Amino acid sequence: MNIVILGSGNVAAVLGRKLRDAGHEILQVYGRNASAASELAYEWNTESTNYTSLISRAGDVYLVAVSDAAIAPLAADLRLNGKVVVHTAAAVPMEVLKEVTDNYGVFYPLQSMRKQQEKLPELSIYTEASNEPTQKVLDQLAASVTGKPAHAANLDKRARLHVAAVFASNFTNYLFDLAASFCSTEGIDFQELLPLIRNTVDRLEHELPSRMQTGPAIRGDMDTIGRHRELLKAYPEHLAVYNFLTEALMKH
Structure with a gap:
């Protein structure tokens, strides 16, 4: 799949590496910190931006890997109709993304992550989606990264x-x-x-x-x-x- 990563911190870095290792293409990295986004883009031989208006519309999945508090403000600036857009937070409802697209959800990796890690950690990924087609996409993506079936988990779980x-x-x-x-x-x-x-x-x-x-x-x-x-x-x-x-x- 073609992935656009929104975020340039620890979770964005580790998930991006795991996704690349699983054969997915990182089309673009967006980050408020232009330098950090550029570093990840250089590592993955792709492009970066720190402007929401310049976020690529060519992705299959948009992974919002930012702090919990930053998800809603970022979502307010995004309109990605028809695209699959997910965040990676445990404690944030998936509905925070409902104005961004009809195909929204959560792609939560249960792991402690540091971008400086040389060895990528094993992940358990928990998914939730707004509709069945999006759920299938997320479960397929999770299985490709972990090598095992995804776990379904709503906000309470x-x-x-x-x-x-x-x-x-x-x-x-x-x-x-x-x-x-x-x-x-x-x-x-x-x-x-x-x-x-x-x-x-x-x-x-x-x-x-x-x-x-x-x-x-x-x-x-x-x-x-x-x-x-x-x-x-x-x-x-x-x-x-x-x-x-x-x-x-x-x-x-």
């Missing part, structure tokens, strides 16, 4: 998925950051923890998280917990999180 993702990714990465800062101060190489982290994630393929929990809190090992708390006295943020999670695990 996407919101719930987003909450789950915050627990599974954002909060865990915060804990990684706490571990990394503790390691740095204590002269420990954080990389030494990576085998532990990888093993924990790998086991999730076949085991329930509730059956995997180990550690002093689960065992009720107050001696070890006391020693940990003593070590963390110089780290008030770490200690507060340690105490909260320890108590939560002991009650779980």
